[in-house]
Amino acid sequence: MITGYYCTNIFSEQAKELIDFYREVLGIPFIKTDVDESNGVYLGFIENAPTLCIWDCRAFNAQPTGHQSFVFQTDDLDLTMESLRNKGVPLSEAIRYDWGTYEVRLSDIDGNEVVVVELV
Template sequence: MINGFICTNIFTRNSKELTLFYNKTLEIPIIKTDVDDYNGVYLGFIEDAPLICIWDCIWCNLPSTGPNSFVFVCDNLDDTIVKLKDKGLILALPKKYEWGTYELRVNDPDGNEVVIVEYTLKLT
């Protein structure tokens, strides 16, 4: 039966724009590429962990996907917000939740939701 999870695929007409958004704007490392710099691009933080993979849907002859919701974590959301604003992103206000998270929601160029979370309470 199923014994692992390797990636979430995004099939897009904007593979270059999405790759640059995740890699340059959000600073998510490129782990590997299957086709070229903007098609079959795997982004993540640990090689053997689940990754985001961006595919050119025209090249693959598949429809574009979406919307997806990706959740990332940071140590200091306010510092992250400053850095994202410096890169030209227009951001809504972040929100603190009673369950112990401080969250910012933005959309990537394809309209997928990107949630950036700082844990404000220690989870035990």
């Protein structure tokens, strides 16, 4: 029986760069690593909660993971978008949805979708 959700694995041919994108550009905190700073890195916001784990697929002779969609939350989307634009990140137009989110989309360096939402 399933008792919890542990992590989402991303196997990438550019793991170090992808880790840098999530840590430096998006500001997702480092939790731990299974291997080193560029392989098997767990990123998240709370210890012992589900994380995003990035692996170097070449080190494990594995295929790159197919594209994913990750949703992150912010308290101020306009301020977050300004910060991302200042870092040179291309963004979609922000949209306010009737169901209560204000959100923007972008892509990481592997082509995964990143959605940043403010709950309104």
